[in-house]
Amino acid sequence: MTASLELDALPCPVIVTDLCGQIIFINKFALNDFYIGKKAQVNRIEELFPPAANILLQTHLWPMLRKEGVIKEFYLKIKRKSNTPLPVLLNIQEGRFEQQACYRWVILPAEQRANFEQELLKTKNQLQALAKDAESSRYFLRSVLDGAKDIAILAVSETGCIRFANAGAEILLAQTHARLMDAHVLSFFTDDTFSAYFTKTKIPEQDATQKNLPDNFVAETYETLICRSSGERIDVQLQIRQLDQTLLVDDIKYIVLLTDISQRKQYEKLQNDFIANISHELRTPLTAILGSLHLLHSGKFGDIPLKAKKLIDITLNNANRLKHLITDVLDFSKLKTTKMSIELQAAQLQPMLEDAVAEHRYYLADKKIQLDLKPLCQPISITVDPQRFMQVMSNLLSNAIKFSPPDSQVNVVATIENLFVTIAIEDQGPGVKPEFLPYLFTQFSQQDSATNRQFDGSGLGLAISKSLVEAMGGDIGYKARPDGGAIFWFRVKRSLT
Secondary structure, eight states, rough: OOOHHHTTTTSSOOEEEEEBBEEEEHHHHHHHHHSHHHHGGOOBBBGOOOHHHHHIIIIHHHHHHHHSSSSEEEEEEEEOOSOOEEEEEEEEEEEEEEEEEEEEEEEEEEEEHHHHHHHHHHHHHHHHHHHHHHHHHHHHHHHHHOOOOEEEEEEEEESSSSEEEEEEHHHHTTTTTHHHHBBGGGGGSSSSSHHHHHTTTTOOOSSSTTTOOOOOOOOEEEEEEEEEEOEEEEEEEEEEEOOGGOOOOOSSSEEEEEEOOOHHHHHHHHHHHHHHHHHHHHHHHHHHHHHHHHHHHHHOOOOOHHHHHHHHHHHHOOOOOOOHHHHHHHHHHHHHHHHSSSOOOEHHHHHHHHHHHHHHHGGGGTTTEEEOOOOOOOOOOEOHHHHHHHHHOOOOOOHHHHHHHHOEEEEEEEEEEETEEEEEEESSSSOOOGGGGGGGTTTTOOOOOHHHHSSSSSSHHHHHHHHHHHTOOOOOEEEEESSSEEEEEEEEEEEOO
């Protein structure tokens, strides 16, 4: 293929001149694109340029070309057929054309490139503005996070390495920012709770090569201990939350929030110690009072007038109420301080249910309430602390009887659910208002003031029952009866041995 055919095949204007600028060849693309109708209509390359570009050609391009032998992407304007100037990028290369020394002038339209460069400049300005906004947002966020000095905030990678720590973390952990960065988060915890939590969610503790994390991780809050650089141990509340990594550009996967609760723990200990001490101080004289009242009521000191006996009965009832209240307060205090011992063992369910029902038949006579225990279809053994199980049954049955109207019925029903047994106490009382449900199992909570006046109670029975059931590995709840009334249920584990 000849040189002219090769140049004609190119999809851009190409002109070949001798070393003095005399045109030797113009390819078809150039003939069609410029004002040239025939090659004979133009002799020199200068004739293709407007006056201003021609001056530039004479003063700069020719001297540069003769010296360097090449010019790359020189921007100027050239004439077209319509006699309108066209912005182009001019590339000139010294070479040979049909055995003759020459310059090849390759002319590329620069209009698209100019538009592209303008768009590029516009995009660059936008990116700079976005970068400035991002830096401003980063500064603002850092200022806010560092301003929260009473909360330690840690950003943790999926391997457990700390990638971010605010000023609150430096204060709480008593560590410099440099020492916190890339340290493993488990190195600051003294107990196994957090470590077990990481193991449970399959987060590797030290091996950064493992990435076997679950996708269904949920936020969790609990209390634990941390160790400061001085060796001091501090009680903290910890919350860990997983981030959506599809929205992040780095390897941060978890946000860990730590709050110092050591002062709150001290106050709770003082409160619980006070409750325990005052309850013991109240129980001692109360025991003597109850003993004396029982002796008087028994008639061992002679016959008592009817009016005096009624007063003794009232005093006995109120003294027993006070005894139950003190017992509830003591039990709740023990549960809060984890001093109450739970001794789990296998026990037959039916006899315990029968005993619990029998103990409460005495309270049914005045209101004429029928207490019905549905018999089990087969002997069932459960894993509980029998004493605490009976305490839960007593609390729930007492509540059901207390809130049931006269001439109604309370049912006790046990059902088997795989590895668990659910015991439900159903009554025909007023039930629980929906707005009170979140507070149902919290301490000292009663539905309303009218209820407080109508029914005696400490407001601790359900809270104690919840703590006891959970300590035995079960759970407790409430649901409304479709025909009115309440169903309080609790679930405990079956004993399969």
